[in-house]
Amino acid sequence: MSKERIQISEDLYDIMPSDYQDLVKNATYGKEDRGWKDIGTSKELIEQHSLCAGCPESMAFRYILASLPNPEDTVMVGSTGCTSLVFPMVAVHNIHSLFGNQNAIASGLKRALSVRFPGRVKDVVVLAGDGATVDIGLDMTLQAWFRQEKFTTICFDNELYANTGGQESGLMQKGFVAKMAPVGKLFDKVRLPEIARESGCHYVVNCTVSKPSLVEKVIRNAVHIAREIGPTYLQLYTPCILEIGKNSMEGLQEMRDSEKPNERFAYKEYISEPAKQLLAELAAKDKERKAAAKQLAGQASA
Amino acid sequence: MSDYRVLPGPEHFLPPAAASMGICLPNPGEAHINGVIAPEEKAYEEAARQFLMAKVPTIFPGPLVLWAWNEKAAKKATAVRHLFNTLVECVQPGQKPMLIPMPDYRPKYPKINPEVEINPNHPNLTIWHNRIDCCMFIGVHCHQANLSLKIIRGGTSCYTIAMCAQAGHEDAMLSFRDASVEKIMKLADTVKRLKGTVQPRLASAKNGVSS
Numbered sequence: 001m002s003k004e005r006i007q008i009s010e011d012l013y014d015i016m017p018s019d020y021q022d023l024v025k026n027a028t029y030g031k032e033d034r035g036w037k038d039i040g041t042s043k044e045l046i047e048q049h050s051l052c053a054g055c056p057e058s059m060a061f062r063y064i065l066a067s068l069p070n071p072e073d074t075v076m077v078g079s080t081g082c083t084s085l086v087f088p089m090v091a092v093h094n095i096h097s098l099f100g101n102q103n104a105i106a107s108g109l110k111r112a113l114s115v116r117f118p119g120r121v122k123d124v125v126v127l128a129g130d131g132a133t134v135d136i137g138l139d140m141t142l143q144a145w146f147r148q149e150k151f152t153t154i155c156f157d158n159e160l161y162a163n164t165g166g167q168e169s170g171l172m173q174k175g176f177v178a179k180m181a182p183v184g185k186l187f188d189k190v191r192l193p194e195i196a197r198e199s200g201c202h203y204v205v206n207c208t209v210s211k212p213s214l215v216e217k218v219i220r221n222a223v224h225i226a227r228e229i230g231p232t233y234l235q236l237y238t239p240c241i242l243e244i245g246k247n248s249m250e251g252l253q254e255m256r257d258s259e260k261p262n263e264r265f266a267y268k269e270y271i272s273e274p275a276k277q278l279l280a281e282l283a284a285k286d287k288e289r290k291a292a293a294k295q296l297a298g299q300a301s302a
Numbered sequence: 303m304s305d306y307r308v309l310p311g312p313e314h315f316l317p318p319a320a321a322s323m324g325i326c327l328p329n330p331g332e333a334h335i336n337g338v339i340a341p342e343e344k345a346y347e348e349a350a351r352q353f354l355m356a357k358v359p360t361i362f363p364g365p366l367v368l369w370a371w372n373e374k375a376a377k378k379a380t381a382v383r384h385l386f387n388t389l390v391e392c393v394q395p396g397q398k399p400m401l402i403p404m405p406d407y408r409p410k411y412p413k414i415n416p417e418v419e420i421n422p423n424h425p426n427l428t429i430w431h432n433r434i435d436c437c438m439f440i441g442v443h444c445h446q447a448n449l450s451l452k453i454i455r456g457g458t459s460c461y462t463i464a465m466c467a468q469a470g471h472e473d474a475m476l477s478f479r480d481a482s483v484e485k486i487m488k489l490a491d492t493v494k495r496l497k498g499t500v501q502p503r504l505a506s507a508k509n510g511v512s513s
Contacts, residue, residue, distance in 0.1 A: 009370045009379030012363055015403050017418050088408040 004030075019047050023091055029072040032289075035220075036066045036212035045071055045091040051082060054248030056255060057156055057238040060209040061086055064127070064154070067216040068092065069223055074123040075113070077106045079132035081163050082240075083156060100137030102126045103144035103153060110151050123223050124151035130171040131161050134190050138170075145199040145231045152219075152226040154234045155192070162240035173264060178243060193268060196233040202272040203232040208255035208265045218269075224282060225275045232275075237265040308337040308475050310459045317456040319448070320472035327470045333478050334470065342478065349438070349463050349476055350492040353389055353399075354500035356436030356461070360400040361386055362420050364442030366467070368403050374483075375441075381486035382440060388490040392497040396504045400432060404439075407446045422446040426457045435503075438463040439474070440481065448473050465489070 008016050008024055026043035028034040038044075045065040051058045061083075068074050071092050078087045080099040087094045097105040106126045113122040133141050133155040141153060159176065161167040166179035170190040177184045193206040203225045205218045215236070222232040239254045241247065246254055258265040271279065304324025311317065325337040333345030340348075353359040363382050370376040382401075389399040402420050409423045416431035422442070429437070437460055439447050444466070451462050451473035464474035465481045478485060 007370045009368055009376050011376075011379045011383040012368050012401075012403065015363075015401050015418075016368065016405060017403070017415070020405050088410060 027091065028066075034066065034069070034071075035216045036063050039063075039066050039212075046086070047089045047091070049086045049089050051086060052242060052248070054241055054251050055082075055238075056209060056241070056251040057082055057158070058086070059212075059251075060156060060215065060236055060238045061090075063209060063212045063215040064219055065090065065092065066212075067219040068123070068125070069220055070121060070123050073121060074125060074223075075109060077102045077109065077124065077126045077128075079126075079128035079137065081129035081132060081156075081161075082158075083127055083129060100132050100135075101140055102128045102132060102137060103140040103149070106151050106153075107144050107147065107149045110149060121227060123227055125223065126151060126153045128153075128155060129162075130155055130157045130159065130169045134170040134192055142195070142199055145196060145201055145233070148200055148230040150226050150228075150230060152222040152232045152234065153196075154219075154222075154236060156238045157235050158238050158240040158243070159189070160240065160243055162243050166240075166243040189264065193233065193235055193270070196231075197270045200231060201233045201270075202226075202230045202275040204234075204268075204270040206235045206265060206268040208237040208259045210252055210255040210259060214267075221271075221279060225271075225278060228278055229272070229274050304337070306337060308334075308455070308473065310461050310475060311455045312457050312459060313455050315456060317452055319452060325472040327472060328477070328479055330480060333476065334472070335476050337472065345476055345478060346489055346492040347496070349478075349489055350496045351500050352436050352461050352463065352476070353438075353493055354392060354496055355503050356397065356434075357502065357504055358398050358400060358432055358434045358436070359389055359393070360402055360432070360434045360437040361389075362402055362404050362425075362437055362439050362442070364404045364439065364446070365406055366443065367441030368405055377483050378441065378481075378486065381483045381490075385486055385490040385493070388493050392493050394502055394504075397502050400434065402428060402432070404442060404446075407443070420450075422450040425450040425454050429454060429458045429460050434460055436461040436463070438465055439471075440465040440486070441467075444468055444471070447471055 022043040028038050028042050046061055049058050074092055076092055076094040078084050078094055078096050079102040084096055103126055106124045110124040157171050159172045160169050160178050168181035168185055172185045174188045175184050193204050196204045203222050209215050218234055222234050226232045237255055237258055241251045306323035308320050320337060328334050328339050331342055332339050333342045335345060335348050367375055367378045367382055386401045393399055404420045407422050410421050414421045416428040420428040451471055454460050454462055462474045464471035464477040466477055466479050467481045470477040470479035
């Protein structure tokens with residue numbers, strides 16, 4: 001496991017900036033049941049980020065990084081956008097691809113890792129905005145799913161091109177007027193979750209990041225299913241508070257409002273039959289592990 | 303042989319890569335000083351002299367020695383610490399040796415803390431902030447070292463030394479090649495030997511670092 005492999009040289013330990021010392025001492029690499037509840041008690045895998053104050057994307061980043069089941073052996077592939085400002089501050093291997101290329105890069109990367117490290121689990125997670133996933137990179141996104149590439153695609157859906165001032169994107173809702181889209185969107189929001197299902201994704205979720213426990217669950221499911229079965233897709237609503245005219249503290253409420261029944265981010269989930277079977281097996285193993293731990297704790301206290 | 307010389311800057315905003323100006327890398331057993339191939343023995347003397355002359359002689363250890371990837375890396379880290387301790391022992395009052403890490407290469411936003419680290423994408427910030435007038439890179443991957451050395455030559459007047467584990471760096475003012483624990487220790491010994499024989503440029507160092 002990487003935490004044991006990566007240690008600071010003893011003779012130079014004292015000159016290392018404290019964030020690196022913390023990462024080695026207090027991060028949750030290798031912890032089997034790591035999750036969002038570690039936030040606040042352990043070193044997070046994200047240092048200061050340069051997103052706007054109150055940006056829901058920063059919440060999403062924190063929850064996702066806390067929930068990855070295998071961060072020391074995970075490579076994230078990003079694309080141009082607000083996310084690319086965060087990746088330099090993330091303590092997980094990551095690659096910045098050309099705008100829209102992320103799923104093509106991830107396909108090659110996943111295959112190369114399987115060849116290079118045949119005996120080791122290596123996860124690949126694509127994390128890109130809606131412009132990269134649905135507009136500019138749709139070809140690469142779909143082709144990776146058609147080919148059944150074994151990695152997870154996460155789309156941070158903020159329903160426009162936020163980083164460049166608010167242009168219309170395919171995932172923008174119909175009729176929405178943005179700073180750089182003054183006539184309003186003329187057609188419906190692209191139904192990518194449905195397209196993902198039809199394109200062969202084994203696990204598809206459409207939700208917001210208002211609930212950390214839910215984000216943790218879907219991330220773990222998506223990564224495990226992608227590892228064993230085939231492509232998975234998560235579309236997470238991370239509204240750009242600046243571009244929709246909200247204040248810093250209103251991002252959470254915006255997500256809560258958007259996930260009500262019949263709203264566009266009401267929780268939707270699709271799981272293929274093989275994926276359901278895998279999740280059931282994982283749940284059974286988890287139950288066994290917890291029971292064994294409980295028994296061990298009981299014996300220790302007796 | 304090229305007439306171009308790799309000298310302390312500030313050269314200009316985008317200095318040419320020294321290789322493009324005809325500067326060649328040394329062969330095993332050699333080094334280069336200002337772009338001119340020289341025997342390694344001479345380079346030890348010159349590097350030690352530059353360290354002892356500087357107001358703020360600084361070592362920048364990179365990821366290849368900061369992280370204990372293997373036993374060799376850990377031993378090099380010990381040697382780097384020994385070299386730094388030797389510098390501290392050998393300098394005169396008014397000189398301030400520093401040991402500043404380059405833990406990784408990511409472009410750090412929104413800022414780095416130049417008091418505690420150096421980043422290869424804007425090394426000049428750390429050099430300006432600490433008024434460093436002589437530095438040595440060790441354990442920095444070649445492509446990042448070249449980038450940093452060029453930026454330093456472009457925007458500062460800092461004298462740069464590369465203790466390179468591979469074939470050396472044209473963009474440093476002085477470059478060793480095939481760095482090993484023994485070579486680092488030998489440089490420390492040379493510093494110790496020249497102690498007291500070199501006059502520090504304390505007065506002129508006030509203007510030594512250009513911003």
